[in-house]
Amino acid sequence: DAGVTQSPTHLIKTRGQQVTLRCSPKSGHDTVSWYQQALGQGPQFIFQYYEEEERQRGNFPDRFSGHQFPNYSSELNVNALLLGDSALYLCASSFTGTTKTQYFGPGTRLLVL
Amino acid sequence: SQQGEEDPQALSIQEGENATMNCSYKTSINNLQWYRQNSGRGLVHLILIRSNEREKHSGRLRVTLDTSKKSSSLLITASRAADTASYFCATDDQGGSEKLVFGKGTKLTVNP
Numbered sequence: 001d002a003g004v005t006q007s008p009t010h011l012i013k014t015r016g017q018q019v020t021l022r023c024s025p026k027s028g029h030d031t032v033s034w035y036q037q038a039l040g041q042g043p044q045f046i047f048q049y050y051e052e053e054e055r056q057r058g059n060f061p062d063r064f065s066g067h068q069f070p071n072y073s074s075e076l077n078v079n080a081l082l083l084g085d086s087a088l089y090l091c092a093s094s095f096t097g098t099t100k101t102q103y104f105g106p107g108t109r110l111l112v113l
Numbered sequence: 114s115q116q117g118e119e120d121p122q123a124l125s126i127q128e129g130e131n132a133t134m135n136c137s138y139k140t141s142i143n144n145l146q147w148y149r150q151n152s153g154r155g156l157v158h159l160i161l162i163r164s165n166e167r168e169k170h171s172g173r174l175r176v177t178l179d180t181s182k183k184s185s186s187l188l189i190t191a192s193r194a195a196d197t198a199s200y201f202c203a204t205d206d207q208g209g210s211e212k213l214v215f216g217k218g219t220k221l222t223v224n225p
Binding site: 004031033035037039040041042043044045048055056058088090092094096100101102103104105106107109 | 143144146148153154155156157158161201203205211212213214215216217218
């Protein structure tokens with residue numbers, strides 16, 4: 001049973017560019033959440049998708065957007081990249097209606113130069 | 114904003130010793146979870162404790178929850194070098210929000 005997968009593992013972009021990160025949830029899960037983790041900090045919630053809709057959003061600007069596909073996989077898009085967007089981006093999946101345990105993928109490390 | 118605050122920020126012990134990490138949070142919760150992170154990679158779920166539970170065990174892990182003090186502790190017994198990692202507590206909230214709010218974590222080093 002495959003766990004949560006993310007691609008790519010590493011990415012280098014320059015300021016002003018746009019980036020798309022991808023996530024496939026654990027088998028049987030229908031909810032995907034995205035988190036940003038800066039160096040030395042805990043993960044910060046970006047948003048959550050369920051039934052192809054953004055269900056909840058954290059304190060992140062509109063430059064951060066997402067999408068969930070019918071197969072429950074998800075994308076995180078960041079426009080107009082800033083140096084401060086450099087971080088580890090983590091995807092987590094869960095099954096709505098259960099104990100809410102979220103299972104995390106290995107993350108995508110984004111470096112903005 | 115970060116809800117949970119882990120204490121200590123860093124902990125260094127010898128193999129075989131026990132490690133205790135604490136977490137405090139601010140608002141009422143439904144569940145509290147502990148995660149482990151190795152070298153800045155993905156988080157591994159360790160244990161979930163519900164707000165109506167006071168203690169939970171899983172292998173060498175023991176978690177306690179005191180909702181009156183809004184605090185939790187994670188005890189790792191008979192630690193191993195492989196336990197070296199950062200440990201985070203994460204809370205949801207009673208409002209039904211499914212987002213997790215993490216603290217800054219405790220960096221545990223277990224010396225062989």
